[in-house]
Amino acid sequence: LFLAAPPKEPVLMCRSNNYPKGFYCSWHLPTPTYIPNIFNISVIHGTREMVCEKDAFPKNRCHIRYLQLFSTVKYKVTLTVTNALGKNSTSLTFDEFAIVKPDPPESVVAKPVPSNPRRLEVSWQNPSSWPDPESFPLKFFLRYRPLILDQWQHVELSDGTSHTITDAYAGKEYIIQVAAKDNDIGTWSDWSVAVHATPWTEEPKHLTTEAQLTETTSSSTSSFMPPPTTKICDKGAVVGSGAVAVCWTAGLVVAAYGVLFI
């Protein structure tokens, strides 16, 4: 026997995974009410009220198309939930640029490179939900580690959908993931599905030398935070020659340690 309840404050999330087409909002109740609830969503942009079209699936989701790009005025989304016992609401206010978060890269493939015991070739594709990678290019973040170790290595790539790892430990199975982000705005996607690969070996797997392993495990750990955490430097960091290093991210520290390993 369950007790019917008025709705608690709903949880609302809005995101643009298909910039510049538009964005979607999805919601849910933190605790069940055990009776039917009606959700009403309103989107206001400046003085204009926009219609958020409900999706057939999944439920509790609606999408909206941008009428204009590069807007200075924020969007305000208000969600109201009502049932027989009461109502509750929540709202979000955001800039067009702040909610951009692509879906993870797709079709991640990692392969050994023949005759190269320390290399792995990784390739992937832009998420299919991203409508215009030509005009709105994505940049990528690759992370990889041998299964036997906990510490990830990271590479940020501003161009292209492939990368060759050149410092893999011979004969060790690796786990690899990729994340995507609009080149200039928004936040990193979630990590892609993980792929596994082992570098080419001439014979059946041989043990890595004790020296290699101790060198790895005794290295000091840098305080690296995974890219999906929004960092002020992500938006400002410029990749490419002649770029001005405007900030120092922990990722650069790890890259420096990575260089020491090679």
Add this chain to the structure above:
Amino acid sequence: GDSWGIFTFLCAALCQLPALPALNCTEELGTSQSIQKTYDLTRYLEHQLRTLAGTYLNYLGPPFNEPDFNPPRLARAERVPSATVDLDLWRGLTDNARLAANYRAYSRLLCYLRALDGQAATADLRHRLGHFCSSLQGLVLSIAGVMSSLGYPLPVGPVGPPTGPPSSLVVAPNDFLKKMDDFWLLKELQTWLWRSAKDFNRLKKKVPPAVVTLRLEARGF
């Protein structure tokens, strides 16, 4: 009337950018590199602006420094061309139009920022604004350089807003409205910097180095 009438007049009079010196660096800097440099500058400025805007909005005080502050746009004359644009229109812009829009916008924005700098109450703000204005001027010149190397004429005429007889200063400016103007100026600047990254991304793709060489030869450079 308000003091903004004075400022707009002053901007029109003072903000005539000097004629661009002949670019002899096209031999060293291909156009695609100039575009890349301009793109990098917009990213740098966007980052700088975050600190500057944070400081300035704190100086203005609440509600301007509240993160959810979302005021309606008052029906005052648009001082700066807005970055906001219809998607298809933006996509269809010619390279010339795209560059010219950026050039005009930043020239105007630079002008207004300089005016802001002139009135800033604290030395810290003046220092920050001054530094930002220098960088912004660098961006304007960089855009002009790209336009010049592609053979596009710089937008003519005063880069300030349309002139008119300066309004009298008899009525003291409304302090709140003045702060609102400052708020929108910074917002417009921020949005333009976001947009420019996309504009220059597009230009980067459309101007490969090989094409530039051909164009230069055709013009007998």
